[in-house]
Amino acid sequence: MSLSAKAFTVRLMAWLVFLAPVEYVAYIASVAVHEILGHGITAWALGGTFSGFHIFLDGMGWAYAWSEHYPNIVLAAGSVASIASGLALTAVALRVSHPLARAAVLLFAICMLEDGFSYPFWNCCFVRPPGDFGRILLNLDHETLRWVLLVIFGAGYLSSTLFLNILLFRCLESDLGPLGLGRASLIAWLFFGVGGAAVWFGFDWNQVIEDIGRLPQFVGAGLQLAMAPVLVATRRQTVTTVRISRNSRRVYIATAWLACVGLLLALTLWFRHGVEW
Secondary structure, eight states: OOOOHHHHHHHHHHHHHHHHHHHHHHHHHHHHIIIIIIIIHHHHHTTOEEEEEEEOTTSOEEEEEEOSSOHHHHHHHHHHHHHHHHHHHHHHHTTOOSHHHHHHHHHHHHHHHHHHHHHHHHHHHSOOTBSHHHHHHHHHOOHHHHHHHHHHHHHHHHHHHHHHHHHHHHHHHHHHOSOOHHHHHHHIIIIIIIIHHHHGGGSOGGGTBTTOTTHHHHHHHHHHHHHHHHHHHTOOSSOOOOOOOHHHHHHHHHHHHHHHHHHHHHHHHTGGGOEEO
16 A cells, blocks of 8 residues: 555655665775775784774775785785675675665665775776775786776676665665655655765765776766666565554664764764774
8 A cells, every 4th residue: 555645755754864874884884894804804814914094084094904925915805805795794684674674784785895896896997006906906917807807896886786776775665665656766866866876976086096087976876877767667566565663763763873973973083093003
């Protein structure tokens, strides 16, 4: 049974208020996984050094990590950790039934896989420092490897973005019920198209790939906009809704915002100044 216009609007706004802070926490978490779990722990495990890290409000970060004997492995480990974490979170999300909890896990998976696939893809397109794979390819000087990596990272980024966005869209369907063309189009274009595209312009890619300009931002934004009609076309005609109580919804929203505010304080007071030991 379709929701009334008022009920649909209220629930849709509740989703927006919930997803916004979760998106930012997931975004910063993907940076932490890349820098700490990827570069840092790998360098330490290989007998190198890991003496600290920086993470900034815009998602820029780096680890003070190095291995004299395995430099390329340490450089690659950031993206590998992001991809592995994203795939693990995707598997977890498929087992979660609550729409809000599943959506949160999916957002973390999306951010991990975007970091793990899109960043090395663009760095293989433009082989320049200080990007990790730009430095790897300059060290190895192997053109065939470059093209193999371009195909792997490009395919991984496109397929994971499509698959996870469809799953996230279905989380909203599970709460909002069967969506007609108008409502499905509103959600697909507002949340996934325009909203997803806007997120790409929050980070300056020139920080990680020298003189790359805004190309990754425009391509990423274009992909999000292209996703909207796909989501509308693949919407389900029959949906089994999951009832979410008003109190449960409030708890999820409050938890998301508390986590976001706490993270912002940690970034402002601590992480952006660097953590060293």
